[in-house]
Each structure stands twice: as structure tokens, then as C-alpha cells.
Amino acid sequence: MSGPLGRRGLLGLFAAGAVTAVASGCSERTVDGPEGNPSTGPASPGAGTSSPSDSTGGTGGESDAGSPPSKDEIVSQYADAHPGEFGLEVSGVRLALPEGCSAAALTFDACDDESGVDEQLLQGLIRREIPATLFVNRRWAQAHPDTMEMIVDEELFAVQNHGDEHRPLSVSGAAAYGVAGTASPAEVFDEIMGNQNFLREEYGVECDFFRSGTAHLDETSAQICRDLGLTPVNFTVNLDDGGTLPPEAVAARVGEISSRDIALGHFNQPGSGTHAGLQEALPQLLEQGLRFVTLQQAC
Numbered sequence: 001m002s003g004p005l006g007r008r009g010l011l012g013l014f015a016a017g018a019v020t021a022v023a024s025g026c027s028e029r030t031v032d033g034p035e036g037n038p039s040t041g042p043a044s045p046g047a048g049t050s051s052p053s054d055s056t057g058g059t060g061g062e063s064d065a066g067s068p069p070s071k072d073e074i075v076s077q078y079a080d081a082h083p084g085e086f087g088l089e090v091s092g093v094r095l096a097l098p099e100g101c102s103a104a105a106l107t108f109d110a111c112d113d114e115s116g117v118d119e120q121l122l123q124g125l126i127r128r129e130i131p132a133t134l135f136v137n138r139r140w141a142q143a144h145p146d147t148m149e150m151i152v153d154e155e156l157f158a159v160q161n162h163g164d165e166h167r168p169l170s171v172s173g174a175a176a177y178g179v180a181g182t183a184s185p186a187e188v189f190d191e192i193m194g195n196q197n198f199l200r201e202e203y204g205v206e207c208d209f210f211r212s213g214t215a216h217l218d219e220t221s222a223q224i225c226r227d228l229g230l231t232p233v234n235f236t237v238n239l240d241d242g243g244t245l246p247p248e249a250v251a252a253r254v255g256e257i258s259s260r261d262i263a264l265g266h267f268n269q270p271g272s273g274t275h276a277g278l279q280e281a282l283p284q285l286l287e288q289g290l291r292f293v294t295l296q297q298a299c
């Protein structure tokens, strides 16, 4: 990993064009400036001290053993909570694989129900036997039951939670790219657990990781997510700016991936350059010996 600061600098180059593209896809853009809440500090213990690049350690399932808190318990516990910082890289969110890991992780999101399925991307990963973590939104999953069956059954893929309504995760209604966030601890609970319960009941999938719609969240929401037994995860390399980049730009981003990186792309934008960019640039990484894992796999 060449360091998150360098990545952020690169991502910043693309910020100016990001706002216009929100309607086309998933909205995980590369704008870096959080909006909404001033940083007032996290509201609960354990959310405020870690470094952003490796704020968690371990590989998931780090929350307390036993059953997660109920919605009423979350609402009561966080009734007076301040949101803390809001953005892509707030405390409590995992950005990279654990220290010492020699592998990298490809993660791909599927966002709204009106988007599609990038079959070429999925089949390309299967053909090359590359593991990947797939974050699915509940509405997308309900619109694509056949693809859901396939990715759940495919051993290379790990299906994870990309939210119930694809909203930024906020206790105070903070928005990202014009998308309104959840506005209370109760709505944070619903955004996480709505899809968590759907994926369990429909597909027997118990998710360990969560990525919010737009990938934005605040520190208190990140803590609530952990309380509920899921690790909030973002990324160190943005591969496709929400599925909006041409193949050559995606290939350049893929070429940046190295050990410990978590790369973010989209598999719900079949017309994007994502699959072609991956196809162009992945072989070289594999020849160099880079190994890929899902987020759950040991490095």
C-alpha cells in the first residue's frame, strides 16, 4: 500500500466532476470533503482514538459476543449522541486490511434497484478465480434475484451488507452528493438491520461487514454499526468513481493496488468501464504475485 494520503490526493483530482454524476449510479464518488456536521467528537466510547487507515485490527466479528442490542436499546443508548465527524474515513471505519497482510481485497458494490448487473465483471473474476467481496443493497438484491442466487452460491464471492435504502449513515441527517442520510439512531438501525435481516432470511447470509450508501457515515453511526456486530468498511483505492470511469482510467486505478489495499468498484453498472479496466490491468498484478482475499479471509 502506497499510503492513504497519496490516494486522497489523487482522488481529489476527480472531485469537481463528481457532483454531476450522482443520478447515474451508486454515488460512491471521490469527493473528500465531508459536509454537514462539524466535528464535535464521537458520542460513545471507543470511537475516537484509532488511526483511520487501520482503526480496527482483526478480520471481522469484533463486536461483543452474544445477541446484538435491540432497536430500543440503540435508540436509548444514543438518544443524546453527537454525530462526530462525517465522511469517508472517519474513526471506527476500516479502510485497509490488517497490518502485515500481504494480500489485497477487491470489493464491488451493487446499489439501487434501477441499476443492472455487470455480468462480464463477475464472470471475469470467476474465470480468473479471484475472490471478491460483494456489497449488495437490499433494493438491488430484490430486483436481481437470479444474480443473488449465483453470487451467494459462488465460493469465490462473499456477500455483504450495503444498506437497506442506500442512504449515507448519519444520526443527524447529513447528506452526501445530495443523497439524504439517515436522521436518527433509529434510522441508522433500520438502514443496517433491514438489509441484514433480509439477506439472512432470504439467502441464509450472515453479513460481517457493512458499507453505507455513498460510503459516507459519521463516527456515532460507525459505532452503532459495530454495536450491531458489523464492521463498517470503506476503501483505500477507488476504482471507478461510482461506475462512471472509462476503461483506461479504471485500469490505471487497478494498477495502484498493492498489499493491504481495499479497492472499491461497482458491479451494477454494466455500461461502465469497470470490467474492461479490470480485465486490462489485473493480469499484471497477478503476474507480480499479488494475492486477493475476501474481507473475511485471513491474510
Ligand SMILES: [Zn+2]
Pocket (backbone or CB within 6 Å): 026, 027, 028, 109, 110, 111, 112, 162, 166, 212, 213, 214
Ligand atoms: Zn452504493
